[in-house]
Amino acid sequence: MTASTPLLRVEDLTVGLPVAGELRTVLRDVAFEIEEGRTLGLVGESGSGKSMTVRTIARLLPDGAEVSGRVDFDGSAVFDLRAEALRAYRARDVAMIFQDARAYTNPVRRIGDFLTEAMRTNERMPKAAAAQRAVELLDAVGISDPERRMRQYPHELSGGLLQRVMIAAAVAARPRLILADEPTTALDVTTQAEVMAILRRMQREHGMAMLFITHDLELAGAVCDETIVLYAGQVMERQRSTQLHRDPLHPYTAALLQARPEIDRRAVRLPAIPGHPTTAYEAPDGCAFAPRCRFAQDRCRAGVPELLQIGEAGQTRCVRADELRGTLLQPAPGPDAAIAEEVAR
Ligand SMILES: Nc1ncnc2c1ncn2[C@@H]1O[C@H](COP(=O)(O)OP(=O)(O)O)[C@@H](O)[C@H]1O
Numbered sequence: 001m002t003a004s005t006p007l008l009r010v011e012d013l014t015v016g017l018p019v020a021g022e023l024r025t026v027l028r029d030v031a032f033e034i035e036e037g038r039t040l041g042l043v044g045e046s047g048s049g050k051s052m053t054v055r056t057i058a059r060l061l062p063d064g065a066e067v068s069g070r071v072d073f074d075g076s077a078v079f080d081l082r083a084e085a086l087r088a089y090r091a092r093d094v095a096m097i098f099q100d101a102r103a104y105t106n107p108v109r110r111i112g113d114f115l116t117e118a119m120r121t122n123e124r125m126p127k128a129a130a131a132q133r134a135v136e137l138l139d140a141v142g143i144s145d146p147e148r149r150m151r152q153y154p155h156e157l158s159g160g161l162l163q164r165v166m167i168a169a170a171v172a173a174r175p176r177l178i179l180a181d182e183p184t185t186a187l188d189v190t191t192q193a194e195v196m197a198i199l200r201r202m203q204r205e206h207g208m209a210m211l212f213i214t215h216d217l218e219l220a221g222a223v224c225d226e227t228i229v230l231y232a233g234q235v236m237e238r239q240r241s242t243q244l245h246r247d248p249l250h251p252y253t254a255a256l257l258q259a260r261p262e263i264d265r266r267a268v269r270l271p272a273i274p275g276h277p278t279t280a281y282e283a284p285d286g287c288a289f290a291p292r293c294r295f296a297q298d299r300c301r302a303g304v305p306e307l308l309q310i311g312e313a314g315q316t317r318c319v320r321a322d323e324l325r326g327t328l329l330q331p332a333p334g335p336d337a338a339i340a341e342e343v344a345r
C-alpha cells in the first residue's frame with residue numbers, strides 16, 4: 001500500500017436494521033479514516049450509533065441489516081471479504097474490546113483457556129508456547145501472579161482485572177487496529193484510569209491504531225488525536241481533540257462541553273442539553289439537532305446540513321457554522337449566564 005492509504009477508511013456508510021418488519025436507519029453517511037498508529041475518538045450520547053459503527057467495521061451486524069457505502073482496511077474492501085479472508089481480518093487485523101468484559105467470556109472456561117484458544121487456532125501455537133505467551137501478556141497488562149490467574153474463572157476476577165485480560169487477549173494477535181467500545185465505562189473512576197493507562201501503553205508499545213468509543217468527551221480529549229462527534233447516526237463534527245475542546249465548531253459539541261461538571265466551579269448549575277437524544281430513525285427533517293439547538297433557525301430545518309470543511313480546523317455539519325464560530329461556548333443568556341458571571345467575579 002502507498003504511504004497515503006489510511007489504515008482504515010470508512011466512506012458514506014449508511015446502515016439500516018430491520019425492526020418489526022421495517023428498516024430503521026441507524027447510521028447515515030458516516031465517513032472517516034484512521035492512519036496507522038493513530039487514535040480516533042468517536043463520541044456521542046447513547047443511541048447515536050457508536051457501537052453500530054464498530055460492528056459494521058468488524059462485519060458483525062445483525063441478520064437483515066442493509067449497508068451501503070464502504071469500509072477499506074489497508075486498501076482492501078472489508079465488505080468483499082469472504083470466509084477465510086474475513087476470518088483472518090477479524091482474527092489478525094482488528095481486535096475488539098467491549099464495555100462489558102464479562103459478557104464476552106465463558107463463565108465455565110478458565111482465563112488461561114480463553115487467552116490461549118485464539119493463539120492455538122489462529123497461529124497454530126503449541127499448547128505450552130501459547131500458555132507461556134498468555135502469562136507474558138497478563139504480566140504486561142499489570143496482572144500479578146499471572147500463573148494463578150490463568151487457572152481462575154471469570155467470576156473470580158474483578159471488572160478491572162477482567163478488562164485487563166480483555167486487553168491482553170486483544171493484543172495477543174498483534175492487530176493493527178483496536179476497536180475499543182466504551183472499554184472503561186463500567187469501571188469505577190480509579191480502575192478506569194488504570195485500565196486506560198494500560199490500554200494506551202499497550203497501544204504505543206505495539207504501534208496499534210485505535211478507534212476509541214466513549215460518551216465522555218473529556219476522556220476522548222485525553223486519549224485521542226482527533227475526535228468525531230456523532231449524533232443521530234451522523235458525524236456532526238470532526239477536529240483535533242485539543243482544538244475541539246477549545247473551539248468547538250458544532251452547537252451539539254459545545255452543548256456537550258458545557259454539560260460537563262466542572263470541579264472547580266462550585267456554584268454553577270449544569271446547563272444540561274434540553275430535550276432527548278434522537279436516533280437516526282427518529283431524526284426530524286433538516287438538522288437532526290435542531291429540536292435541541294439554541295441557535296436553531298428556520299433554515300436549519302430546510303434540509304440535512306452538509307458536513308463542511310472549516311478552513312484548516314476541521315469539519316462540522318451546521319449551516320450556521322461560519323457566523324457562530326468562536327461564540328459557541330459563551331453561556332446562553334438567562335439565569336445560568338448570570339450565575340456564571342457571579343462565580344467568575
Ligand atoms: N439489533 C438491533 N436491531 C435494531 N436496532 C438496533 C439494534 N441494536 C441497536 N439498535 C439501534 O441502533 C441505534 C444505534 O445504537 P448503538 O450503535 O448501539 O448506539 P450507541 O452505541 O451510540 O449507544 C439505536 O437507536 C439502537 O436502538
Ligand code: SF4
Binds near residue numbers: 251288289294296321
Ligand atoms: S444547523 Fe441550525 S439547528 Fe443544526 S446545529 Fe446548526 S444552528 Fe443548530
Ligand SMILES: [Mg+2]
Binds near residue numbers: 051181
Ligand atoms: Mg454502544
